[in-house]
Amino acid sequence: MVDSESGRRRYDSLHRMAQAKQTHAEIAAAARRLFLARGWAATTVREVAREAGVSAPTVYAAYANKSGLVRALVDSADLSADPVRMVAELESTPDPRRQLAAMVGYDRRLFERAGDLIALLREAGRVEPDLAAAYEEGRRLADRTRREVFSAWPANTLRPDLDLATAVDIYAALCNIDVYTTLIAERGWPPQRIEEWWAAALDRELLDQKRKANARKR
Structure with a gap:
């Protein structure tokens, strides 16, 4: 009962x-x-x-305070980009090209759904040390994800002239909120086109093209 x-x-x-x-x-x-x-x-x-x-x-x-409120907004922005989906896509394939596509898909969703909040956090961080630290922590976490993915690839996957740190730098230089905003606001690109361009550009800039060509011949 x-x-x-x-x-x-x-x-x-x-x-x-x-x-x-x-x-x-x-x-x-x-x-x-x-x-x-x-x-x-x-x-x-x-x-x-x-x-x-x-x-x-x-x-x-x-x-707790206004700084805590903005950090909560940023956390919710990350969730809105569906990191669980990115991890599932990364785990579903060993193909570096498809893994890059999973990562830029997450970045596109993040900037599309929460780019205004990221810009706010960066701007507010100019005068609020706590928020500057939160913004930097976000960047460090993004770089850590990239390092973990790239370092799990087989030897010679990256271009022979690249080390891991440079590969992470190139990714960050291409896929960031400023590039996204410029292409959206000034050039009129739709988000899907940006995502596709990022995937193709990172393929060219990071992966050993000769190794890919040999793999396709096998």
């Missing part, structure tokens, strides 16, 4: 959890609107609270 009182308490707990997640999402959405409309420095936690329809202590309880 089900204890109806304990059942109600259990569902009350689930309800509170769902309500808390909804409140977090509403605060994050309000912060994003205000940060992008007014800029980081001009936006206060109190204004974020008012925009979200909650109290300032609720915002502090959820994110």
